[in-house]
Amino acid sequence: MTQDGAEACDDPHLIRRIAEGDRLAMQVLFGRHRVRVFRFILRFVRDEAGAEDILAEVFLDVWRQAGKFEGRSSVSTWLLSIARFKALSCVRQRRDAPYDEEAAAEIADEADDPEIEIAKRDKSAALRQCLQKLTVEHREIIDLVYYHEKSVEEVAQITGVPAATVKTRLFYARQKLSEILKRAGVDRGWP
Amino acid sequence: MTTRTPNQDLAELAPFYVAGALTPDEQARFEAALAQDPELARNVAAARAERDEILALNEALPAPSARALDVLFAKIDAEPAHKPSLWARLDLGGALAGLLSPRALGWATVAACAVIALQAGLLTQSKLAPDAHYSTASGPQENVRAAGTYALVAFAPGANMEAIGALLAQTGAQIVEGPRAGGFYRLRIGGADLAPAEAQRKLDALRQANALVRFAAPSP
Numbered sequence: 179m180t181q182d183g184a185e186a187c188d189d190p191h192l193i194r195r196i197a198e199g200d201r202l203a204m205q206v207l208f209g210r211h212r213v214r215v216f217r218f219i220l221r222f223v224r225d226e227a228g229a230e231d232i233l234a235e236v237f238l239d240v241w242r243q244a245g246k247f248e249g250r251s252s253v254s255t256w257l258l259s260i261a262r263f264k265a266l267s268c269v270r271q272r273r274d275a276p277y278d279e280e281a282a283a284e285i286a287d288e289a290d291d292p293e294i295e296i297a298k299r300d301k302s303a304a305l306r307q308c309l310q311k312l313t314v315e316h317r318e319i320i321d322l323v324y325y326h327e328k329s330v331e332e333v334a335q336i337t338g339v340p341a342a343t344v345k346t347r348l349f350y351a352r353q354k355l356s357e358i359l360k361r362a363g364v365d366r367g368w369p
Numbered sequence: 370m371t372t373r374t375p376n377q378d379l380a381e382l383a384p385f386y387v388a389g390a391l392t393p394d395e396q397a398r399f400e401a402a403l404a405q406d407p408e409l410a411r412n413v414a415a416a417r418a419e420r421d422e423i424l425a426l427n428e429a430l431p432a433p434s435a436r437a438l439d440v441l442f443a444k445i446d447a448e449p450a451h452k453p454s455l456w457a458r459l460d461l462g463g464a465l466a467g468l469l470s471p472r473a474l475g476w477a478t479v480a481a482c483a484v485i486a487l488q489a490g491l492l493t494q495s496k497l498a499p500d501a502h503y504s505t506a507s508g509p510q511e512n513v514r515a516a517g518t519y520a521l522v523a524f525a526p527g528a529n530m531e532a533i534g535a536l537l538a539q540t541g542a543q544i545v546e547g548p549r550a551g552g553f554y555r556l557r558i559g560g561a562d563l564a565p566a567e568a569q570r571k572l573d574a575l576r577q578a579n580a581l582v583r584f585a586a587p588s589p
Binding site: 204217309352 | 378380382384385387388389390391392408412414415416418419421423424425426431432433434436440441442444450451533537543545554
């Protein structure tokens with residue numbers, strides 16, 4: 179599309195049109211962000227059907243609240259903030275259940291396993307395995323920075339913690355990752 | 370235990386540098402330090418490796434099925450209609466007040482109410498008529514993750530959203546993904562049981578709209 183066409187389709191413009199009840203704008207916005215938001219939700223709820231239901235709820239909130247969006251953050255940051263709130267609410271509801279597999283899965287499993295043993299031969303595969311052993315809290319912040327390309331301030335806004343905490347939490351998560359790798363026999367040269 | 374470094378503030382910013390999420394000032398300060406500090410360079414190398422694996426892990430995750438859009442639009446269908454913006458309403462009122470006497474304005478209000486009532490009736494009727502109301506490509510109960518007939522489409526430079534929307538409605542297509550690199554969108558043009566001839570007809574209709582569509586091809 180031309181520059182004008184591209185501008186006419188940017189996220190804030192779509193939000194303004196959604197506020198007027200424009201379904202095409204809704205479909206375009208959904209198509210643009212659904213995969214990343216879905217994957218973010220999936221980290222918390224761990225089942226695809228549940229994550230899809232939450233995804234629909236997130237965009238329903240956008241439909242309802244578009245007129246109140248003031249543009250103080252990017253649209254994607256706004257979407258991830260809503261998604262996080264809804265996903266955590268869902269996880270908390272499940273915690274009330276008598277047996278809670280999800281809560282158990284949130285506890286980091288730092289024990290070495292056969293997959294890591296095999297992966298030692300391949301440093302990047304080992305790193306991938308060890309990233310999956312981080313706690314949900316640490317993994318969330320790492321995903322927000324590397325996959326969603328969010329700044330310190332945006333991560334702070336999405337997670338609701340101060341910017342300084344974002345930086346130290348991420349630093350600690352990365353050091354924890356190095357420790358897990360080291361225990362698995364992989365030295366990645368930092369810290 | 371957290372090991373702190375002499376350049377702790379910069380060390381903490383390494384992932385944001387790798388992700389391209391620093392402000393221009395922060396980036397300049399970071400790059401100046403990076404040129405002098407081997408520890409920071411090792412940190413950045415580790416962060417780049419982390420980023421690559423995080424991208425691989427996320428890309429390996431599934432994408433939502435078409436059901437998610439169906440669920441969303443079913444919920445939207447159940448919502449009350451959006452009101453026109455306050456600005457639009459004030460603008461119309463101001464124009465009417467400027468043009469009409471209070472008595473005429475009263476009659477105009479009655480007429481406007483009649484129009485609104487008529488529209489409400491039409492909307493209600495369209496809700497009740499399955500063929501007339503907005504419908505998504507599949508029902509909410511349908512498992513459509515793999516099912517469906519898809520097309521990959523790139524819209525023409527300058528094509529506006531209203532025209533695209535009309536074309537999508539005309540062909541019964543629903544945007545399910547995009548834009549991908551190069552401005553491509555993936556459209557669902559029908560169910561898995563869509564006859565090949567009908568799929569081809571829809572594809573041809575998209576291609577013939579060459580003022581709006583610059584590329585259209587079947588997509589898995």
